[in-house]
Amino acid sequence: MALTPETLPRHELNGLPVRVVDSDDDGRVGLEGRVVIETTNTLSIEVRTDGESRVVTVPKSGSTFEFAITDEAADSTKESGTTSKLADTQPGGTERSAPSDSAGEGVAYVTVDGSRLLSRPARRTETNGDSPWQ
Amino acid sequence: MDVAAERIDRLHDLARAAAADGEDDRARYYVRLARRVAERNRLELPRTFRRFTCDSCDAYLRPGTNARVRLQDGHVVVTCDCGSHARYPYDG
Numbered sequence: 001m002a003l004t005p006e007t008l009p010r011h012e013l014n015g016l017p018v019r020v021v022d023s024d025d026d027g028r029v030g031l032e033g034r035v036v037i038e039t040t041n042t043l044s045i046e047v048r049t050d051g052e053s054r055v056v057t058v059p060k061s062g063s064t065f066e067f068a069i070t071d072e073a074a075d076s077t078k079e080s081g082t083t084s085k086l087a088d089t090q091p092g093g094t095e096r097s098a099p100s101d102s103a104g105e106g107v108a109y110v111t112v113d114g115s116r117l118l119s120r121p122a123r124r125t126e127t128n129g130d131s132p133w134q
Numbered sequence: 135m136d137v138a139a140e141r142i143d144r145l146h147d148l149a150r151a152a153a154a155d156g157e158d159d160r161a162r163y164y165v166r167l168a169r170r171v172a173e174r175n176r177l178e179l180p181r182t183f184r185r186f187t188c189d190s191c192d193a194y195l196r197p198g199t200n201a202r203v204r205l206q207d208g209h210v211v212v213t214c215d216c217g218s219h220a221r222y223p224y225d226g
């Protein structure tokens with residue numbers, strides 16, 4: 001069970017590159033960085049702007065996040081199989097393989113509604129099934 | 135490997151990186167989260183994780199920086215900056 005678009009809501013979010021694509025608060029839209037701290041209701045994102053880094057705390061509810069997953073070369077073929085299936089089955093998660101950004105080497109972008117991530121960090125693994133239907 | 139075991143591996147890497155950057159509190163947060171994931175899912179923590187974290191204050195240990203490692207006959211003693219000792223045997 002590698003980190004795939006399906007398992008992402010149950011997987012570790014800390015350390016992942018993330019972008020806020022939509023939010024109730026317009027000021028937060030477009031924030032881009034790495035998740036450094038997760039709490040039940042928030043994600044803290046470390047944003048680096050020319051050498052300086054600041055940490056912004058974004059509530060999970062009311063925001064939509066786009067996580068970038070780089071697959072570990074080994075299961076890249078399996079990965080492409082699962083992601084194409086995903087495009088048909090998962091209404092909440094759109095996913096595009098991006099040749100434009102970041103050299104195009106096995107990067108998958110997974111868009112997740114923040115409300116799907118509402119859970120204590122350690123408990124997401126048990127409580128959120130792989131199914132997009134809750 | 136299931137998701138929980140992979141989370142622990144990722145958290146281990148994150149804790150190590152945070153400790154290397156001098157972000158001790160953040161490293162502690164990752165260590166505690168990994169412990170919590172392990173106990174919720176009834177997994178044993180990997181040996182390297184156990185050896186490089188402090189049982190009492192959850193610090194990620196970096197020998198020479200925040201941990202002292204000394205060999206005594208038949209066992210290793212690791213002393214964290216918080217003062218707690220961990221001992222484990224070695225052969226040879």
Ligand SMILES: [Zn+2]
Pocket residue numbers: 188189190191192193214215216217218
């Ligand atoms: Zn300690």
